[in-house]
Amino acid sequence: MTNHAASAAYYMSPGSRGGSVVLVILAVICIILLLVGVGIYVLTETVVSLEDERKVNVQMMLSGNDVVVSIYPEYDAASLTSVTLHIDGVEIPAGQDTRQVSVGDRSASLLYAGLAKGVTGQHFILITGHFQDGAETLIYANKISFT
Numbered sequence: 001m002t003n004h005a006a007s008a009a010y011y012m013s014p015g016s017r018g019g020s021v022v023l024v025i026l027a028v029i030c031i032i033l034l035l036v037g038v039g040i041y042v043l044t045e046t047v048v049s050l051e052d053e054r055k056v057n058v059q060m061m062l063s064g065n066d067v068v069v070s071i072y073p074e075y076d077a078a079s080l081t082s083v084t085l086h087i088d089g090v091e092i093p094a095g096q097d098t099r100q101v102s103v104g105d106r107s108a109s110l111l112y113a114g115l116a117k118g119v120t121g122q123h124f125i126l127i128t129g130h131f132q133d134g135a136e137t138l139i140y141a142n143k144i145s146f147t
Contacts, residue, residue: 066113068109078104082101084127085112122143
């Protein structure tokens with residue numbers, strides 16, 4: 001009988017494998033929590049970097065065949081040196097897409113004469129601001145209907 005008692009001590013019960021399964025499940029849960037934590041950190045950093053962008057009050061309008069961009073003396077407009085206009089599907093002549101601008105106490109207006117001539121339909125308008133410290137930021141984005 002003692003022989004059976006000794007062999008019973010080394011006998012593994014069917015539930016003993018459950019310990020290793022529990023460890024695997026805990027390891028998977030830890031990895032998932034780590035990945036979720038990293039994802040939240042990356043998203044938070046992205047939002048913070050977007051909030052650090054420069055702010056400029058810009059208005060864009062069509063006047064006949066002309067595009068008029070007005071920049072108002074608020075926020076970071078004083079450090080603005082130039083702007084670049086992009087209109088999807090419209091070829092802007094070389095050298096005319098970027099304009100120098102100086103915004104002091106009064107608003108600055110930039111006239112892109114004849115740029116809307118022959119343009120129809122809806123187009124995305126993007127204006128990039130270039131600042132004194134070399135930073136570039138998208139300061140205007142909108143979809144405009146040309147007629």
